[in-house]
Amino acid sequence: MPTCESEVEVNIEKISKKCDAVLITHYHGDHVGEYMKVNKEVPIYIGKQAKDIFMVFQNKMKDTRVTEITQEYIDRLETFKTFKQGVPFEIGNMKITPIRTDHSAFDSYMYLIEAEGKRILHTGDFRLHGVISKGIPKALKRIGKVDILICEHTTLSRQDENFMTEFMLQEEAVKLIKNNKYVFIMCASTNIYRIASFYHANKKVGNKLFICDTYQKELLDYVSKSSTEYTDYYNFEDVKSFDGKYYKQMVAKGFCMLVRSNYFSRKFVYNPIKISI
Secondary structure, eight states, rough: OOOOOSSSOOOHHHHHOOOOOOOOOOSSSHTTTGGGHHHTTSSSOOOOHHHHHHHHHHHHOOOOOOOSOOOHHHHHHTTTOOOOTTTTEEEEEEEEEEEEEOSSSEEEEEEEEETTTEEEEOOOSOOOOSSSTTTTHHHHHHHOOOOOEOOOOTTGGGGGOOOOOOHHHHHHHHHHHHOOSSSEEEEOOOOOOHHHHHHHHHHHHOOOOEEEEEHHHHHHHHHHTTTTTSSSOOOTTTEEEGGGHHHHHHHHHOOEEEOOSHHHHHHHHHHHHGGGG
16 A cells, blocks of 8 residues: 555544455565554455565564564554455456566566456566566467556666666676675565575575575575465575584585664674684
């Protein structure tokens, strides 16, 4: 649910009282950040994997006690309704078809909304340079003609910019990992596609441990388990959560470590001597 960028304050609770449901395209904060303001009687829909990933993230935020996330946020999130990609569901007299799309947030969706002979396509955020982007033109062709298109506009002001695809980035990552024994990767914990790019780049090099903290490992284990019916690309079985027993292997073989601005990351980025390098 995007935040309002104008000076007009939007009363989400008041507006949502008139809604039959709220559809969330993905778990980024500018789309889901106001969910606590939605009237409690109104159902909120989101992809199954997106909900579970966001649940792990919100629990982590609650445990850090550096945000306003409380158990009330978790309880509301648990009430979110989910769906399966490509399988239509109904809200009142509307048929909603969730179409999985490519975005930095995992399990993101477009929505095709059909009612009273009209068809509306809400694209959500999407890109054409990611891992699953090849399927988007085919999906749009299957959708066919629509009466109204609601489209995000994040990059319309950057029309001359050339975007590196995830696979191009992966090839660059292979070179970096080959040429550097100890590699720190600064990446958002929920950007599963980007993590997969580096993970597979590391596997191509073949001799380094892929390390993360226990929270990140929980997310990657979930994605590995929940994605098997679709693809094995997100099988992160070789990822290790940091443990003292890996010290010697890390020093001997080198490593790729996922880091963020947290205690775990600062400990190793600023104090590498602690692993006897």
